Amino acid sequence: MTGRPGGGDDEGRAAEPEPPACARCGARAEGPQPTWTFSVENGARRHSCERCSRDHLRAIEGRLDPPWW
DSSP states (O other), X not given: OOSOTTOOTTTTSOOOOOOOBBTTTOOBXXXXXXXXXXXXXXXXXXXXXXXXXXXXXXXXXXXXXXXXX
């Protein structure tokens, strides 16, 4: 036996990350989503699907720091 008792064969391997979910509507990404937006708000990572990103574009732009413009 090469592993510890009760341990699985996958010890030491990184778990597969969960696909991102839209923070607004809850939609799940099936794969890479280049049209989704990503933000960090109050230290929390948030993804927005393409539809929500388009619907809330003005709010997203309004939160950008003035030096961005």
